Amino acid sequence: DAVSSVEKIDTITSTSQEGLSTVTIQFTQDADIDVALQDVQRKVNGILSSLPDNIETPAVSKMSMEDMPVLLLGATSDMKDTGFYQLTNDLIKPQLSKEAGVGQITIFGGLPRQINVNLDAQKLRACALSALEILQTIQSANVEYPTGTVKDKDLQYTVRLAGKFATVDDIRNLVVSRAKDGGEIKLSDIAEIEDGQEDYNTIVRVNGRKTIGLMIQKQSDANAVEVCQGIEEELRVLEAKYRNIHLHFTEAFNTSTYTVDSANAVKEDLMLAVLLVAGVMLLFLHSLRNAVIVMIAIPTSLISSFIGMWAFDFSLNLITLLALSLVIGILVDDAIVVLENIYRHLERGKDKRQAALDGRNEIGFTALSITMVDIVVYLPLSIVSGLIGGILREFSIVIVISTLMSLFVSFTVTPLLASRFGKLEELSRHTWMGRFGLWFERQYQQFTTDYLKLLKMSLAHPGRVLLTAAILFVLALSLIPTGFIGAEFMAQTDQGQLQIELELPPGTKIEDTSRITQDVEKYLSHFPEVATIFSAAGVSGRNSVATNSATLYVSLVDREKRMRSTSQIAKMVQADLARIPGLRPHVSQSSNGSAPVQIAISGPTWHAVSQTADRVLQIVSRIPGTGDVRLSSEIGQPEMQVQMDRAKMPTLGLNVANVGQTLQVALAGDTTCQFRDSDGTDYNIQVRLDQFDRSNTDDLGNLTVKNDSGQLIPLNQFTIITSGLGPTQIERRDRMYAIVLSSQAYGRAGGDIGSDITKALAKETFPAGISFDPVGNLKNQAQSFASLGLALLAAIIFVYLIMAALYDSFIYPFSVLFSIPLAIIGALLALALTQNSLAVFSIMGIIMQIGLVSKNAILLVDFTNRARENGYGVKEALLEAGRQRLRPILMTTLTMILGMLPLALSSSASSEFKKGLGWALIGGLTCSMLMTLVVVPVVYTQVDRIREYFAAVGQKLLQKSKSPLMK
Template sequence: MKLPEIGVKRPVATVMLFVAIIMLGLVSLKMLPLDIMPEMEFPSITIITIYPGASANEVEEQVTKPLETILSAAEHLSEIKSTSKENVSFIQLSYSWGSDVTSAANNARDLIELTKTKLPQAAHQPIIYKINSSMMPVLAYAVNAGVNYNGIENIVEEDIATVLRKVDGVGTVVYLGQPEREIKVSVNPQRLSAYGLSATQISTMLKADNISVPAGNINMGVYDFSVRVPGKFETVEEIGNTVLKAFNGQVIRLKDVAKVEDTFMEKEAFARNRTGEGVALMIQKQSGSNTVAVVNAVRAKMAEIQKTLPSDIQVHEIISTDEVVTQSVNNLTSSIWYALVFVTLVVLMFLREWKSSLIIFITMPVSLISAFIAMYAMGYTINIFSLMALVIAIGMVVDNAIVVLENITQHIEKGSKPKQAAIFGALEMGMAIAASTATTLVVFLPMLFMGGIVGIMFKQLAILTSVCLIVSLFTALTLTPMLSSKLLKEAPRNGKKQHRSKFYAASEKVFTKIENGYKLLLGWVVFHKSLTIVIAFAVFVLTMIVGKNIGTDYIPDFDAGTVSVVFETEVGTSARQTDSISQQILQIMLEDIPEIANEAAVSIAGQTKTGALTTVGFKEGKNVGTVLCHLTPPDKRDRTAAEIAGAIRDRVESIPQIEKCRVQGGSALAAAVTGNKRPIEIIVSGNDFNQLNAVASDLQEKMQAEKAFTDVATTVDPGKLEVQVIVDKEKASQMALNTAMVGMQVRQNLYGAESGDFSEDGNDYGIVVQYAPEHRNEVNKLKEMQVSNLLGQQIPLSAIADIVESLGPLEIQRQSQQRYVKTTADLNGVSLGEATKTAQEIIDNTEIPDGISVEIGGQVNDQKSSFSSLFLIFFLGIALVYMVMAAQFESMKDPFIILFAIPFTLVGVILAFFVTGITLSVTTFIGLIMLVGIVVNNGIVLVDYTNMLRKRNYPLRDAVMEAGRSRLRPVLMTSLTTILGMLPMAVSNGMGREMYAPLGITIIGGLLVSTLVTLLLVPAMYTSLYHRTLAKDRTTARLKKQHQAENKKSLE
């Protein structure tokens, strides 16, 4: 039996099947996690290596370059970038899309092991981070207490962070700004010299005295005793009493030559909120976890934790992403419900019978709910793109059911019994609706193979929309016939008229008038087919000319209610001074932005020792600060986040200490999606650092003069004052010294060295030995420094080395193992396409020295790559649609007639762009591709019915006219269901609308014009092409007849 027969003849089994689908769909829905975007794992890993106390040059030479050399052999590597800064090296490895990132990370780890011996001893083990969307914090807290609150670091770690890490779904907990306790041994070099000691010797002695040694066992008959030699320091006073040596009959203790303090490390990272300085605590979720569930679980656990904390410790929530997720999801969910109502009203308006409308209404949820099963099976989340698929599908899933139901109704009106009509009506339309569904599906097929971030985002949309359409086809061939056989009544016999309501009669008159008016217009079009085609072509060409002025963008800006300021001060500025500037900016935000939600604002300044800020998407450095605030939802404020950012820009930029500044309004998530790339990034590469800086600075000056750009900055490094100790190797050798000995002792004296740990209450605190500040913070003091030689003698540093002051880079960037600098900018009210043209003109008018290369990067490159793929998919989709229709019609000509409507969708799309002010972006391009599969369906209905009438010996013109008249209602009905299904999404003004509204606007604009083209231009094209064919056939027949007559005459 075929599907319609099974559905009609086995109604109970059919009902059970669809009830099972609904049940499984609802269970799947309950288990699906919520998120704002699909889970994204970028084909990239970051390797962070800490080298304490090293300059940027030293980090580059001793850490970055050796690692780059070995990592360049990594498999499937497409690009290698690095940044060398004071104390830390960052290396980013980018792979081709589709690469296994876990395998790539393991491969990189193996390669690093091969070069570990080449790295400095003081360098820490390189740490590998895989980059994915889960790295962005889902929640952040500020923990406030008194300045240098004793034990705050232990409370944050043990009482808060450790507890939160155990919460289901939490990945990592990163915190910064906490005071870190240490035992500082501040050495007096004069006293050391007087007693013939060095800081290095003190470190060695402290390690030797601060140790517990297991000494073995003693066996005494049946007893076994373990022996140990305990020697760990138990009090800070005990450290100061450590015996160093005997001198002239006198015992010299540590406290005689140094000051031993139980204090805090010098802070290099600061966090602050409206309450004051504190500790910033950022929570990342595990990959695949439910963002909203994780945030709620953390909030609940934090509420419990706060009850156990000391009363003078306050915890404030400063960043959360659950509101963005829930509001975006709720907005699209509302769009789905509105779309269901609109589509139902359209169906009711055209069918005007509640039973027929009920059949259509029942089939809709089944198709949509089935998508949840697919989402759960494929590990998807409920996010903007999966919900966009449902909104798009609502208006399309009813089309097959409408076509089948209409055919069944016609059979009933012709006298068939409902059961027979249901089977035959569905069977007759089976191939037609299968082909119609296939034309839409084949458009989505190429999207499945699209790589890059765009492929990740829109693949879910393509798959889920396809699932809904396939289920709708199955539903139309099983559930719709079954319901029709049960709900529809047999037509009256014996000449009795079927009873119709007054509404039906009144509305039928309206529809009849519309049909008659359309028939008159169609008659004129068919009669003036050539003129119609010429006018249409002229409109198309004119629209394309005007369309050249439409701007292009990459991914639409997403107003998720975040305003951020990232700034840099003069090179060499301390982290504490940078923090004071960030405090000023924080105050500006609190004063000038009344839209801040619950005063949720935070500032972060300085750098962490482990690069922790970089791993959560923040820029770091002693002279770098970030200030951000969270706003109320978009529908509850009059200004966009971008407008608010623009309003505070002047006050922020007027702060004299700020040298570089970027003020943004939008979403940190959008920045993550674009890889934190700025819209315009001009990359200047070469080997001559002076030339690189000169070109980049010249480009910066020219870009600042253009109104198209804002927050123009460059990575040109003015350099940081540094002091170099140039060892005279010959003199050093004569003094029983070498460069390594000198370097290690100078490092020990200035930077300090950890000399064991002091344990208290189960916690370990470092013991750091270094010169006291008053003996190490002046260049002259460095010249007076003494170092120990192999004989234990104290040698003045000035006797074996020259002390030279010079400039050294603060940050060194490399790409493909070559240095480069960047000039970057944001856009000031122009599209990315316009800005790119302006930037290229600036480059063309700039003198570029030999050996220096300049190229535009940033989001521009990603846009070009994505548009290139989308153009290919667009034309591939047209080809596939043509093939499906050619197979259906067994004709090469009919599909061409139908495809004639596709170019005219561009007319509607361009008009929609002009009316709404949107640009051609990745989102609108996807809508354009989808239109290819949608707009041909109405053409298929018209051409198929016209062919059928011609087979019944209708004259060409009559067949075209009758097909247009009789198919007008189905065409209008299917178009309106799709348009009104998209309307709530297109007009939404809630959170996340920037991502989905342009898609709805594009499809609505294209479908409105293409429907008109289908109803008028397709019949004109059909008549024109087949009129010539008929004329040719008549000529051929006439010539054949004449030839036969001539042959007959010649035979006579």
């Protein structure tokens, strides 16, 4: 409630469980997190006085996606548990923290040293003492603080009270009370004082051997790859330094490995794209000389693009490399158009210099226009907000820079090289290249003849052509609602990682959880694809710490070395583990364990939310494609409920606070006191009842509480103790009680499952005030799709405005824009045939092709307009435009298609999300190339008729306005 008034909050969620409550505040994208952190800290400080006295001061920290763990390590050695934990905490952790870019390092597992004061309940009663009284005595005897100063003639001295325990025997010999006969009652008389270790709350193993886990997070502005490389180098130094204890580190997961593999895969795609584009150039130009003139645009533009990337402070990461690999086919577009026009002038008999000048000048404005059309498409993408905003900004700006550089090269370098080295090639039958070139030209001429026949037929029957195009467009769009094309936020990538959460019945002891976890480890070790198994019994992916849960991180071998995908293995493991009685496994492919389908169920009361969640769980479990459906909080945690008789308590001299504190010390224990060893290290002093007195629920009523008069009152005199079941945790979202339902997606896109859930819930009736909201990937998908939809609309508007300026007409641009739905037909058909879903990157591909396919239409319309200015009729001009522009259209489109083919066919790391982008572009460009050559000329004739009609109407109105009657 206190922090809800902070500005620019998107969502507030809280999770409360025994001994811990976490409040997470998610801010809007435009919020200044540093300012927000200060505001939240002030709000928290303002309510500290109203919080219980015995809680720790709330810690406020900021986090982002950049702060996620990048490395999980397991450390093993031959040392004893407590000594190895101390070595890890005091020496290894600080050493690793010194590495550049390292943020927080969290240690879990291992056994820290602890001084255990195990109280004997019977002896406490015999001495008329309570657990709370013993704790207070220890606290008051273990203090150290300055008491003032004294001066002599020369110096001033600070007086410090050294009241801290110096040895464990000091604790044992502490006098806690006096017996009736006046004798001393020492702490050792009523308790066992043990220089031991903390209780097992997590048991961590790596490949079956007990270990200490280290979770390493990077700083927000640090590079994950560089941080992991620095840590790996330091690990080798530490292993060499402590080889006498056989110190060894095992990586459970390393996010940089996937990043590096993905980047290397994109580099390979880029090089393959260059080779394919070079092949197209050689095929159409029949000359290595001419192909080189065009291909020079690629390295020249790329090198120039690096300067622009440096200016924007971009690095060569996965996104920028992906943009550069996609732009390979685009970089030669302008050079092809310019060079092809230069050769047209060479064929007219002009010398190379004049042909280069005239060819560039003639086509220059058109080349500038098609480049501007390509660029404006990326402007909306570069300003998209939300989770994907940063990704799209880098991606878009890199493509814009590269495209501008290619235009500059085509206006300067390409004409220069053509004027020096360009010449008309005469194909000879005496060389293999000449024979192949002549054969290709015959095929091309035949293709041109057939195309012109088809174009004439289409111009004679425009209605049929437009109706066919409209039907195809409607059928393509219908692929989405009919389920042939799924929808999801991001395509699931195969990172070779599994996260398995094991959930046993609430209340299960940590020892039993560890035993089941070991059995699961043995089962997993039989998979040939498994490389490393890291397990943490007592750690839950949702609850942080829970004795009935365990989390396993499973690393698989490289995808080239395994026959099955991560998804297939995950599904198999989920099915096998689900057969174990009493075990609820949750297997996911992501290292953070998040499910692709998540729905938040919110309401005004916990009872209503809990009952509704149980109903929704049954509904969702019946929806096809769902699996491992679960709730974030469930009733089932065994608990002993102590109900106090408030009317009776004052007569007994008791109050709620005193009773609660006594029970907490006796059962949970208290570690607020610390023991300082001779080396200056502080260790917790744990005060509580011994294990025997905490092992029987029937003994709970015999616990005693000391009243105001010093009498011990048994708990059963003023309370009723019952056993029952409570929630595992209590959640709130935006100040409402909430439970999150999550599900894995098997065989279907997560977005489609989310849509089916929404439809199914709409048919049901729920209590008043209950609401359902998508969270996680479903929420990200909704926000991203909305942003990309606006970007798509803005891109079309920008293209139209440029066309209107180019043609000085508001009507002719529609003949160009008609190529966009033709491209969408191909994009959707390609996604359906290749079984790719409609995700962020595939939608990006659809937006990208708006500019790319408009280029071909511009080439046709621009040439048609110039032909008409030279006296051609409309149909004759369109036929001539088709004949003259067929070759550059085929060349530019094929270079783009083949340039993107490596991405679409890739099976390397990160190929899953690249495939959707690649196939959307390839399908759109292919369909647009084939249909634009026919449909755009037909649309042009209809647009021209509309223009003539309005011109005639306008002329009549003008004549009427000049008639004598009007005067």
